Amino acid sequence: MPEIEKRYDEYSPMVPVAYIGQKETKRDTLERTGTVWNGPGDVQMVDARPAGRLLRHPTVFIHGDKLEEYQQKLAEDLAEQGDVEDDSTGSVGDSQAEIQNPTENPDTETTGTTEESGDAGSDEKAKLLEDIQAVIMGLDQENPEHFTDKGKPKLDAVRVRMEGVDVESADVTAAWKALNAG
Numbered sequence: 001m002p003e004i005e006k007r008y009d010e011y012s013p014m015v016p017v018a019y020i021g022q023k024e025t026k027r028d029t030l031e032r033t034g035t036v037w038n039g040p041g042d043v044q045m046v047d048a049r050p051a052g053r054l055l056r057h058p059t060v061f062i063h064g065d066k067l068e069e070y071q072q073k074l075a076e077d078l079a080e081q082g083d084v085e086d087d088s089t090g091s092v093g094d095s096q097a098e099i100q101n102p103t104e105n106p107d108t109e110t111t112g113t114t115e116e117s118g119d120a121g122s123d124e125k126a127k128l129l130e131d132i133q134a135v136i137m138g139l140d141q142e143n144p145e146h147f148t149d150k151g152k153p154k155l156d157a158v159r160v161r162m163e164g165v166d167v168e169s170a171d172v173t174a175a176w177k178a179l180n181a182g
Contacts, residue, residue, distance in 0.1 A: 015051035016064025018043045022180045024141070030054060039137050040179040043067060071178045075129065078174045128165070132175035135161045152176060 019037035026037040031050035043064035139146040
């Protein structure tokens with residue numbers, strides 16, 4: 001491959017750029033900076049001028065300082081939608097007809113909500129989602145025991161790798177959506 005030609009000053013400030021697309025590895029083919037992101041949610045430092053041009057593609061890149069806010073908003077949106085399916089195959093899906101929202105189902109027993117438990121609950125939930133995302137990124141996309149035909153992670157594949165942790169279908173869905181936002 002030919003050497004990358006820099007179109008910017010070597011002393012320009014560096015900007016954190018987060019990749020929010022769906023690829024396992026994303027190379028900067030637009031600005032040819034040589035930057036590589038290791039999956040959704042990865043943040044790399046990029047020179048200011050090419051970073052500005054990359055950030056013009058908000059479905060693929062966002063400013064690295066806004067990644068946590070972006071992921072929280074996405075998780076909140078998913079929680080409101082109740083976008084979860086836990087079928088016999090253990091997959092995470094989008095079928096609205098099969099969604100059950102725990103707050104609307106009187107047969108579901110809840111022991112407490114994030115609001116009741118305060119910041120500790122939020123921190124634990126955020127940590128759980130990060131752990132689930134790490135597991136999902138470690139799954140084999142080509143393995144039918146890990147992902148559905150539609151490309152969504154199977155709940156059982158995540159649960160096996162998070163032994164001793166109570167993983168809900170909604171948690172896997174939120175983590176998956178956060179990884180694939182954009």
